Each structure stands twice: as C-alpha cells, then as structure tokens.
Amino acid sequence: MSISSVIKDIKGRLDGKVAIITEGANIVVADSDLKAAEACAERIKEKFPMHVRKHTLPYKVDVSKEDEFMRLAESRFLPQVDASRVKVSRIESDVTMNTNIKGVWYGCKYAIEAMRRNTTCKGSIINIASYTGFLGSANPQISYTASKGAVIALSRELAVTHARENIRVNTLCPGPLRTPELLNLLNTDDKKNRRLCHVPIGRFGEPIETAQAALFLASDESSYVTGTEIKIDGGLTAAYVTSEDVCTSLPPKNYFKTTVEKK
Numbered sequence: 396m397s398i399s400s401v402i403k404d405i406k407g408r409l410d411g412k413v414a415i416i417t418e419g420a421n422i423v424v425a426d427s428d429l430k431a432a433e434a435c436a437e438r439i440k441e442k443f444p445m446h447v448r449k450h451t452l453p454y455k456v457d458v459s460k461e462d463e464f465m466r467l468a469e470s471r472f473l474p475q476v477d478a479s480r481v482k483v484s485r486i487e488s489d490v491t492m493n494t495n496i497k498g499v500w501y502g503c504k505y506a507i508e509a510m511r512r513n514t515t516c517k518g519s520i521i522n523i524a525s526y527t528g529f530l531g532s533a534n535p536q537i538s539y540t541a542s543k544g545a546v547i548a549l550s551r552e553l554a555v556t557h558a559r560e561n562i563r564v565n566t567l568c569p570g571p572l573r574t575p576e577l578l579n580l581l582n583t584d585d586k587k588n589r590r591l592c593h594v595p596i597g598r599f600g601e602p603i604e605t606a607q608a609a610l611f612l613a614s615d616e617s618s619y620v621t622g623t624e625i626k627i628d629g630g631l632t633a634a635y636v637t638s639e640d641v642c643t644s645l646p647p648k649n650y651f652k653t654t655v656e657k658k
C-alpha cells in the first residue's frame with residue numbers, strides 16, 4: 396500500500412482517538428524496492444517532522460528470504476527477537492511448510508486436472524488440515540499451525556474457483572487422534588490430561604471418526620457441500636471451559652468391529 400493511500404485511508408478513522416508517541420518514533424520502512432522505501436521514508440519525514448525521529452529508515456528486504464528478514468530484525472532500531480519464542484529451526488519449518496502446503500497444493504492441482512479430463516463424474520477433493528488451523532498453541536509448533544491455516548484457506552479458494560466445474564473442495568479438521576505418534580508424544584497421564592482437558596467429549600478421536608467424515612464428503616450425500624471445513628474434534632474448537640465430569644464417551648462401535656475385533 397502506498398503512503399498516500401495509507402494517509403488518505405486514515406482520515407476520519409482515528410477521530411477522537413489519542414495516540415501518544417513518547418520521545419519521537421523510529422520508523423523502519425521496509426520494501427524489496429529500495430527506491431520506494433526511500434521515497435516513503437522521505438514523505439513520512441516531510442509530513443510528520445515533529446513526530447518522527449531522524450531514524451526513519453528505508454530498508455531493502457525481500458520478506459520471502461529468511462536471512463534478509465533476520466538482518467532487518469537485528470537492526471538496532473527494532474526490539475531484539477525473543478529467542479525463547481522462536482524455537483523452530485529453518486529446516487524443520489521448511490519441511491513442514493513444503494509438505495503441508497505445497498504437498499496439498501500439488502495434490503489439488505493434479506487432481507483438478509484429472510477431474511477435468513473425466514467427463515462422466517464429479518470431483519470431490521478432501522484435504523486434511525487440523526484443529527490447529529483455528530487455534531493457537533503455547534507449545535512451539537508455529538510452522539505446523541500456520542501450514543494448517545494455509546490448507547484451510549487454499550481449499551476454500553479452490554472450492555470457489557472450481558465450483559462451476561462440479562469440483563468440490565472441502566477440508567477435514569481433526570482434533571487430537573489416538574494415533575501411535577500422539578500416544579508416544581503424550582506418554583504420561585499428566586501429558587495426556589493436559590490435552591484432554593480441552594476436549595469437551597473427554598477422549599481422543601479415533602482415526603475412523605475422521606474417515607467417516609471423509610466418506611460423507613466423497614459421496615454424493617455431500618453434493619451441495621463445498622468450500623467448508625468439517626471439524627472432527629470432540630468439540631475442542633467450540634470450547635471455552637470443559638466439564639470436569641469423568642469421561643463416559645466411548646469410541647464408536649464400528650471402530651472395535653473393524654480394528655480391535657479383527658486382532
């Protein structure tokens with residue numbers, strides 16, 4: 396957004412509000428186009444000579460490059476990054492982002508191409524995000540959380556784009572499922588209970604409960620359902636405070652039929 400449009404946009408919107416800037420403000424104007432950043436910094440200094448300090452700095456930064464962002468964040472005019480909050484390594488972050496966002500995007504892209512070639516039936520794409528696409532976590536998992544939000548957003552957009560081609564796109568958002576990985580991670584009662592206290596139903600989900608929602612989306616029963624998210628999360632994303640009653644909810648019967656009784 397250009398500085399002139401920002402200033403025009405602000406007019407009238409802050410009437411009656413009071414902003415206090417103590418000791419003048421340092422402003423860093425960051426843009427990948429250094430000339431644009433310089434022009435913007437100059438205009439700020441011209442418009443608000445009494446309010447900004449001499450350090451209204453133009454800064455060249457490509458925000459898609461972590462190194463460049465890091466240099467900007469380490470600039471002496473910005474508060475230092477709190478390292479305790481930024482625990483995800485770049486490699487871990489790239490793998491998560493690439494798998495969860497690009498993986499889903501490539502899957503959609505090639506599925507849509509194949510669906511277009513198939514003139515006899517309609518298409519239903521079912522992506523898997525997570526309850527973390529809606530909620531923040533105090534445990535460091537920011538790449539996972541962000542990637543799941545992206546899956547929800549990209550699925551919605553694809554749904555809207557391809558609706559007239561009879562291609563539906565929806566997202567499943569499971570809550571914590573009783574998978575070996577989760578049970579390994581939550582390997583004490585304390586750790587399990589720390590999670591379960593957020594789940595109104597009071598137990599982890601079974602993978603088949605997510606599969607059943609997938610079945611609905613895959614079938615024509617959901618023929619008018621597109622661009623939406625189905626939360627299979629035991630009420631987790633709806634909850635503010637959950638009941639302290641002991642959990643009486645059991646996994647569905649067919650879970651035992653298909654998985655446990657066979658063993």
Ligand SMILES: NC(=O)c1ccc[n+]([C@@H]2O[C@H](COP(=O)([O-])OP(=O)(O)OC[C@H]3O[C@@H](n4cnc5c(N)ncnc54)[C@H](O)[C@@H]3O)[C@@H](O)[C@H]2O)c1
Nearest residue numbers: 494498523524525526527568569570571572573574576577
């Ligand atoms: N388990 C849960 O509690 C839970 C909760 C919410 C959402 N989800 C989501 O449900 C989906 C399935 O979860 P899960 O618990 O079954 O996971 P999982 O880890 O058991 O299975 C994931 C599978 O994906 C494969 N995989 C990983 N990276 C890959 C890559 N780059 N290319 C191809 N395959 C790759 C793995 O080898 C594994 O077989 C995931 O999208 C997960 O984020 C799971």
